[in-house]
Amino acid sequence: MALEELQGVIKRCQGLPETEFKDEDHSIFQSAARQCLEDGHAAELLEILQDKQNEDFVICMGWNLLGPVVNCILRNEQQIENMEICSKIIDRVIEISNPKELLLGLLEQIEDVFEKNISKVILLLLQPLQAVLLKMKHKMTYSVGLCLATIQRQLSKLPVPINDEQRIQDEHELCKCCMAVSSFVKPFVDEVTQTTNSKRDPSYNELKEELLKFFMKILEYPLLTAQLQPLTKGIEDNSLRAFAAEIVSRKKLQDIDALQEDIKYPTNSLASLAYLLFVQHIGIALFPAVYSPRYLLRVNLEYISALISKTEESMLSKGLELYEHCLLAIEDNTLSHNYLEIKNILGVPQELVKVMTLCPFEHMRKWSLKIFQQNIDKFDSEGKYKLFRCLLKTTHHAGVQGYIIQNIKNQIDLALQVSNGNTWFSGQQLVPLLHLVLSLPEGAETDLLQNTDRVMESLNLLRYLVIRDNEWENQTGLWTDIFWIEKFLKPLRTGLNMSKAHYEAEIRNKKDNRKIKDASDHETRCSLTVGGKTLPKMTNAMQLEVLQSAIYTFDVMESIQARIEELMELKMKSGTETKNVNNSAF
DSSP states (O other), X not given: OHHHHHHHHHHHHTTOOGGGOOHHHHHXXXXXHHHHHHTTOHHHHHHHHHOGGGHHHHHHHGGGGHHHHHHHHHXXXXXXXXXXXXXXXXXXXXXXXXXXHHHHHHHHHHHSSOGGGHHHHHHHHHHHHHHHHHHOOSSHHHHHHHHHHHHHHHHTTSOOOOSHHHHHHOTTOHHHHHHHHHHHHXXXXXXXXXXXXXTTOHHHHHHHHHHHHHHHHHIIIIXXXXXXXXXOTTSOOOHHHHHHHHHHHHHOGGGSOGXXXXXXXXXXXXXXXXXXXXXXXXXXXXXXXXXXXXXXXXXXXXXXHHHXXXXXXXXXXXXXXXXXXXXXXXXXXXXXXXXXXXXXXXXXXXXXXXXXXXXXXXXXXXHHHHHHHHHHHHBOHHXXXXXXXXXXXXXXXXXXXXXXXXXXXXXXXXXTSTTOOOOTTSGGGTHHHHHHHXXXXXXXXSOTTTTHHXXXXXXXXXXXXXXXXXXXXXXXXXXXXXXXXXXXXXXXXXXXXXHHHHHHHHHHHHXXXXXXXXXXXXXXXXXXXXXXXXXXXXXXXXXXXXXXXXXXXXXXXXXXXXXXXXXXXXXXXXXXXXXXXXXXXX
16 A cells, blocks of 8 residues: 555656645655665665656655654664665765755754664764765755764763773674764765865865864863773774774864964863873874973963863773873973973862862872872972972861871971082071971860861971981071971970860860760760761760860870970080080180
């Protein structure tokens, strides 16, 4: 019935110009063809399309078959013979139908497909779409841009494989689609690169811009999210890595005006490109090899900052890798303090601090701490000095502040070694930095428990200075004016007394209110909220243990402070006696 209806509408329209076709002819042809495919008459439909007598009709109406044929293939993808016939139907329609109408029809099929079939439709229609575009004489650039935007939009809906197993299985066929896209753009890239007079013809420049725009979007997704390391030995190559190599090589870096890239393209795309070049070394042969490691660090800082500010593990890890690679190429103690004036040179370590303290992944926190230290090590003495001052002023995490103070102590120790020649961590130059270190954020009211790491490292540094530097030598400037040291120790002493009194009172209250019962079910429990998250409920015994631990911490601080005061008194007494001996000698 459907086959007869199809033949009837074709016969009725034979010899008529397209303007005389009725609207009902289009709908009858499409519904009859769809029914033929559902009834298993795909071979007969192909014969009708291949009949020379029907060619004029197919030229006008053939694009209406795209939807029914694609649906037929998706329904019967297990039937190889049927799929081959349907593919031949598409090839015949593409061969003789109007390219403009075909383009719209193909894009409609790609854009309207359900998510589970996105990859199947892309793989099925990319080659026909390429053939249609190559047949177009006018507005090809616009059409190519429209197609690339549609393809990229659909690819962005496919999840990116995150490990070797997923890449090998390629369940959602993203890897296959990417390689198919690479083949799809090849003739258009070739047309741009092989045209010697492209700079004189605006259409080629426009086509190049459309291609670059597409490549930049691909760099952002899926390549910025994808794991691009080579697969483990014995496994076939990483197809996403191969795709990345194709994109970078076709991007033709030398054709891009580097001064205008930030205007034209998203930072995430450029960050992805930087990662491919300098970490994975994909396309590095295309990159000029005349730039110094310092220059590459400077250029990549913006991209590093963009990546390490992400919360997604894949992007964050790429930012850390890129930062580490840039730093490893620079020798320790050679990065000039002048680099601190460069945009993002201070911002990146501050972003790194957030990763060190807030990232939920432990290996990322440890990795970022390692890179944080590498960044410190690269600067010269003046650069380290200024970096420490800036970080102490801008970082509010006690653990990080303690780590910075520990670094300051190490630099002072190096400076005090014979013939070091480091003036930034010795003498009067050091005093302003010591003033910054030996201080309490809120004076005597500072929460000493929360600031334990900073306070302990500050006390350790002060104890080291008192032991290492004699009053009569005063190599660190510590003994120039000891009253400012008392400005640190006095409120600390007051704060320790207040804190110990408070926690001891809490312990007494807990013990007084605690009912002595053996059954744990009768114990009073309380909950704590930290950072917006409720911690497991604590028994009275657990609360007492926490409070007692705080008392121990205060005792340690008090002990170090007492030792410092004792050493200072001995050093000052010894210095006075030495002066008296020297005076009596004269």
